[in-house]
Amino acid sequence: MPKRKATGDAGAEVSPAKSKKAEGSEGQSDACLDALDFSSDASTKSGVKWNKKFISMNVNGFRAFLKKGGIDYIKKEEADVLCIQETKCTSKEIPVDELKEAGFTAHFLSGDKSGYSGVGIIYKDDPIAITEGINIEKHDGEGRVITAEFENYYLVTVYVPNSGRGLARIDYRTKEWDVDFREYLKELDKKKPVVLCGDLNVAHQEIDLKNPKSNKNKTPGFCDSEREGLTQLLDEGFLDTFRLLYPKKEHAYSFWSYMGNAREKNVGWRLDYFLISNRLEDKLCDSFMRTDVKGSDHCPVGLLMAL
Template sequence: MKMISWNVNGLRASLKKGFIEAFKQIDADIFCLQETKMEQGQAELDFTDYLEYWNSAQRKGYAGTAVFTKKEPLNAAFGIGIERHDQEGRVITLEFEDYYFVNVYTPNSQRELVRLDYRMEWENDFRSYLLALDANKPVILCGDLNVAHQEIDIKNAKSNRKNAGFTDQEREKMTLLLNSGFSDTFRTMHPDDHDAYSWWSQMPGVRERNIGWRIDYFLVSRRFMPQVKEAFILSEVYGSDHCPVGIIV
């Protein structure tokens, strides 16, 4: 099965930049979106082979996630069961026979780190949520985690040390999650790949020069890692300031 995750930075905007063509060409079995910035039905999408699951933010035009799947899940859940975290449409969980599949759009700590304290609360609560799922069956987690975990995952590590997405606190939470029994599929399979990024600033020339960050991930329960055949980044696909990332299991 091919599984894809893509932060589209506004699906309606991405539709004007080749999203439909990219979606069909990639032909994933499960295709996850983050930062949809819309509700289901606000754009015309005719993906007849897929079931659709949407979790939109209460605030219009903000955040939001969606999952398109060819395989019908046993159950679908939205959010993590904590009200203060579940107003921005950030999590969709699909239960399949052999695993849970979780699509997440992690809160950004924002400029001046004004949301860093909240981000730390989120990290702790979301990790607890994942571990509760993992106690029942393996978890496949994908999405924009809004953190470049290691220096290899960012072009300019020194100058970004205290910026949102590369603070010591955010990186430590990622380490803690991995140490709780999860594997970063791409880094496990490509331990020495430099210049492998999934997000670039929209400033002119930045993407062309590949001055990027790897902040989009597929993490899996460590015991599930042997079933992952490939992990990849589709950096040639445009349509957003992020590119799709994926795995084959």
Template sequence: MKFVSWNVNGLRACVKKGFLDFFQQVDADVFCLQETKLQKGQISLELPGYEQYWNDAERKGYSGTAIFTKHSPLSVTYGIGDHFPENEGRVITLEFETYYVVTMYTPNAKRDLSRLPYRLQWEKAAREYLTLLATQKPVVFCGDLNVAHQPIDVRNDRANVGNSGFTDEERAEFGKLLEAGFVDTFRHFYPDDEDAFTWWSYMANVRARNIGWRIDYFLISRALMPYLVDASIHSSVLGSDHCPIELCLDLQPNESSRPF
């Protein structure tokens, strides 16, 4: 099974910059999007062989997520539970026979950190949601989580301490998710890679010089570790200020014989 996640920072714009070429080339079983920035009817994608699931924000041109899948899910849910309602289209969950797939676009704390309190409330609710799912079956969790967990995940870490996406509070919340039983798949394979980033500012030459942040992730429940094949970053793929990331697992979506 091949999973791909990409913050496209506006799907309509990304389509004009080669999105469909990459989509067809990578041939993922499940392709997750964040920051689609559109509402129903604003785009029509012909994706033969894929079912499409969308969660649009009420606010036009803002946030939004989508999942395109070759395999029919048992169920589809939106958001992170009735106890934490939100209207920004940030989460989609697909349930398969032996695991869940969750895509998430985590709220940004904003440059002035004015949204940090809401962000921390979100983190708690999201962790409770994910850990509850994981009590039922393992979880494949991906998306733009808007945090660089460790100094290695930011090119200029010392200069960015305390900035949005690299505050002590946000990094600690990510750590709590790992403590709750999730594994950062890329760091599992590449614990010392100092040049692995998924987001770059649009400032001149920043991406060419690889001055970036790693804020897009595939996390999995520890129960899925025996089936983990690879995790990679498609840093050469353009079309957004983020690049796609990929996860490969040796399992099938509706294979009921798995021991977990």
């Protein structure tokens, strides 16, 4: 791997309409978790029941998430692999002992800039190999990508760059990052099918956010060039699992601003995704959102596969 180097964004990343005030950022109590049903009888179109559960979540600060009941959620979800984004801490600050006690192994990647970006993967069964970044120095300094190779597929978790206040980074995001990351995924897909998850920082269609008209080409995450970047990725041989299964489902969001009781009103955005290689379609059982799980301004999203 080349030496990681920051790409020069001095400010913290901004999600759509995100406020500094952490209104409604309460954690998840044991009682609330106990009331949630994490089981599923989902199966493929041919009737094969799922045997792998993948979960992805932008935790908006992993240490804060753990203080809000994050470990209890991880235990109760019982995912085979849980991927997280926006850890906002160095790898040394991750309480790996707590995760080990819960029966998981973890691998984290932080960026060069403290308190910025960062991704992690928490798993039960050891991958064949784990790779950090996409081997392009101008991108890898921000700690955005981890790839885990398993026997029959690659799992990639990503925290895609936000275009920033005033769309200051939209050219970097759409003309550089999106292009290079798409090529990285295509090269992986030539070897084994790919499962991609993470905060893609884009609402792909108008159905994927509450207020498309007022946000179009004004707010990070709903600009034409950002949306086209995801369209191009899908056209290269990938499927948006949620929209494949639920093409017309409205008001299905994974992010809510901390402003104006947005979560309670369900004024949200679908920014978190599971994409899969086309040839994995017959292995797909379900794609879902855990909207009742709190502790972040995002909720977990999940994928059930028969692999």
